[in-house]
Amino acid sequence: METTLKPRRLRVAVQNYDWGCNGENSSVARLFSLNDPSIPIDLSRPFAELWIGTHPSGPSFLLPDDSKSELVPLKDWILQNPSAVLGSEVVERWGDDLPFLFKVLSVSKALSIQAHPDKELAKMLHKMRPDVYKDSNHKPEMAVALSEFKALCGFVCLEELKDVLTSVPEITEIVGDEHVDRIMTLKETDACEEIKIALQSIYTKLMMTSEEAISEQVLKLKHRLNAENKVRMLTEKEQLAVQLEKQYPSDIGVISAFFLNYVKLIPGEALYIGANEPHAYISGECIECMATSDNVVRAGLTSKYKDVQTLCSMLTYKQGFPEILQGAPLNNYVLRYTPPFDEFEVDHISLPAAETLEFDAIQGPSIFIVVVGEGSMQMCSTTAGDSIVEGDVYFVPAKNEIKISAGAARELQLYRAGVNSKVFD
Known part of the structure; x- marks a missing residue:
């Protein structure tokens, strides 16, 4: 029987580009400071982008299970067992790396007039x-x-x-x-x-x-x-x-x-x-x-x-x-944004206080970021779960059934990024 790897909490990266919002006005700064309270935040600096993924310009790291262990790069963990982490369909299609990069942006000044090359031009450039x-x-x-x-x-x-x-x-x-x-x-x-x-x-x-x-x-x-x-x-x-x-x-x-x-x-x-x-x-x-x-x-x-x-x-x-x-409702609590690209889709999850939502097993990996509130996340096959609060980021390996519960006091809001579901249809 194939083992399902448990979700792992991530430490994420931040980019201080000059077009970002100053710390006191930036959701990027707020979420980054909550994600890693050990790093002091200079509120006078611009905080532009929160990066979650494996790109070498801003890689994420797995938090260790104990305080004595070192942080492990998410990419290294994927490479140890790509099929278990990403799912066999994703590995077959994109290889042994996460095919999407997830971000939060805080923009106070216009970014450059730009375009992104297609695959053929990207290789040449x-x-x-x-x-x-x-x-x-x-x-x-x-x-x-x-x-x-x-x-x-x-x-x-x-x-x-x-x-x-x-x-x-x-x-x-x-x-x-x-x-x-x-x-x-x-x-x-x-x-x-x-x-x-x-x-x-x-x-x-x-x-x-x-x-x-x-x-x-x-x-x-x-x-x-x-x-x-x-x-x-x-x-x-x-x-x-x-x-x-x-x-x-x-x-x-x-x-x-x-x-x-x-x-x-x-x-x-x-x-x-x-x-x-x-x-x-x-x-x-x-x-x-x-x-x-x-x-x-x-x-x-x-x-x-x-x-x-x-x-x-x-x-x-x-x-x-x-x-x-506008986002298509999957149920009372989830809106799904599906672009015409295979690499990714995004869900917005809004759970009222004390409500619970179960995600069926997804064949590919997911990343969840908590932007409002607190609650818990657990694998449906276990009785114990992790407490989650604003700024928490979780990597959920393929084939996990996940249960998310909002706390009793207020609404819980998360965003999830994953491979476009049509890839698995």
């Missing part, structure tokens, strides 16, 4: 620039909003793009009348490839323009919007441009934002982003899950390395507003 592109995997991802969460994602539709080119003269100054006229003569009924080629041409022209020319036009845009704000209400996209200019003066991303959809998620809504799609997170907090990778091709709103030519050549140039996931 990793081979060419391993110092920048640190692994060879693709990075489809999904963000589930914990607060109001704002982002740029994908290109606006053709009609909105025409409105942009009419109302933002600084873009015409940069790209020239020929590119603008080409877009303005297109119709929604024209061939998709024709529209795509025109969009790629004008966007590449914009992004490849010299820093000096961009700086001049961003300054013009700033002065024009500040003046017009005195006599009319700026549009949401114009207000965003003003905000981005304050964060990244003279940056191409300020003008590039007009080409992208402005997405506002309310808590509980989710946005997924496929390979080669342009996006930038603007503000808010979210749960994020992705394939195990940290590959990012950047082109604006950043002081990091920009690979503009690669970004402009890799994009799909699909237009239209992205799909927003």
Whole structure:
């Protein structure tokens, strides 16, 4: 009879990127301090991302069963018995590593305008620039909003793009009348490839323009919007441009934002982003899950390395507003967010005080993080369970039946990441 390994509590990693929220305003800082109380937290520092998984840039560790033992890297534990930890289907599909990376994000300043390469491009970039592109995997991802969460994602539709080119003269100054006229003569009924080629041409022209020319036009845009704000209400996209200019003066991303959809998620809504799609997170907090990778091709709103030519050549140039996931109820207590990617899915579990929920055995691994409340977690085959509180993170190996109970005083909220269930259907 195959042995089912018990769930293990994890110590997790934190990233202090400069776009993160200061400690006192950051859910990342709060959860990290609760996850490992032994580490003092400098509340004046930005806390951007909590990482849970096996990626070498922020690996998780198993807590030992006794105080004398050392922390064991989660990846090392998986390698000792991959099939028992991950499940045979996962090992057969992805090998002996966790196929997803689970995160919490606290965003106070816009992240870079970026895209994530598909598998083929990721392998090539990793081979060419391993110092920048640190692994060879693709990075489809999904963000589930914990607060109001704002982002740029994908290109606006053709009609909105025409409105942009009419109302933002600084873009015409940069790209020239020929590119603008080409877009303005297109119709929604024209061939998709024709529209795509025109969009790629004008966007590449914009992004490849010299820093000096961009700086001049961003300054013009700033002065024009500040003046017009005195006599009319700026549009949401114009207000965003003003905000981005304050964060990244003279940056191409300020003008590039007009080409992208402005997405506002309310808590509980989710946005997924496929390979080669342009996006930038603007503000808010979210749960994020992705394939195990940290590959990012950047082109604006950043002081990091920009690979503009690669970004402009890799994009799909699909237009239209992205799909927003609301979560599908599995029962009274669980909402499941299922993106069109095999590597992961995310569950939001909300248990009222004193309620209990049983998870049937899942063929792959799961990671649970407690974000609100306290309670207990146990394998259904045992009578004893572990107490769980905010900040606790558990790795649950494959084929575990799990029972989660909320404490008597208040609601218990957790998020679970696991391999997309359709893989096991």
